[in-house]
Amino acid sequence: MGQEDVGLALRLSLGSGGDHHELRNQGPSSSQASCALLEPSLTLSLPADSCPTAPVVLRTPVVAAVKRELQAEEEDEAGERALYSVASSVAVDDDDGCNSRKKLRLTKDQSALLEDCFKEHSTLNPKQKVALAKQLNLRPRQVEVWFQNRRARTKLKQTEVDCELLKRCCETLTEENRRLHREVQQLRALSHPHPAGCFMAQLPAATLSICPSCERLAGASPATAVAAADRTNNKAAGSGGRPAQHFFSPFAKSAAC
């Protein structure tokens, strides 16, 4: 964690559930983050190595906001627990004090309704969220999380589908490429057969080069082809032959052939 990150991830530990009780000091002011919070009712969890050396003070508006939020949260929680803990499948933390996560299993009806809503719109505005939560006997936060996870699953599935599509597309193109290569070879063989005895005719197809006798590309790395063509052209130029023609052009008829 870099120096500038100190205090960036100040997080109020509020017992179970991390319902976005996030205190973030952004930018340069993050150096004002407090390791020893002045509010006794609040605790800050900071990595042991991230505490700034200088004593710093958390800005009061932040603390006030947090207190307000905490109070509202406590009220909400109390109400919500009374409301939902019995009726829904939500497993509320026991009173054993440990904040072990309990896994919520949505009922089929709940899942179906959530799916229906998701089909209509993949994101919810706050009103919709609260209404849906009420309808489902869940906390708004749970609905929010469900939609977040659902969007993630949708995206993942879409990515997989896209990937599969691209793979098939690639295979098709590769096959098409092979087919076209074969076609080109057949056409060349038909229209411009190498002269009898031409050694290039015996070369494997992978050995691309310019045939010195017919000056046709017989499949070559460019360097090989150029070298071969240069040899040919030098010979031709020395004997007052044709001007240099390095590569095969389908439109230029070879004199040799």
Added chain:
DNA sequence: GACATGTCCGGAGTTACCTCA
């Protein structure tokens, strides 16, 4: 108007619980 700060929200990645083979 530019700037600092706070708040809200969503995405991405991760963790932890649960079910099932």
Added chain:
DNA sequence: GGTGAGGTAACTCCGGACATG
């Protein structure tokens, strides 16, 4: 019964947009 894999709710971190002073 133990176990590993897979599904998924919940959590954490972060950045962007917007509001406010």
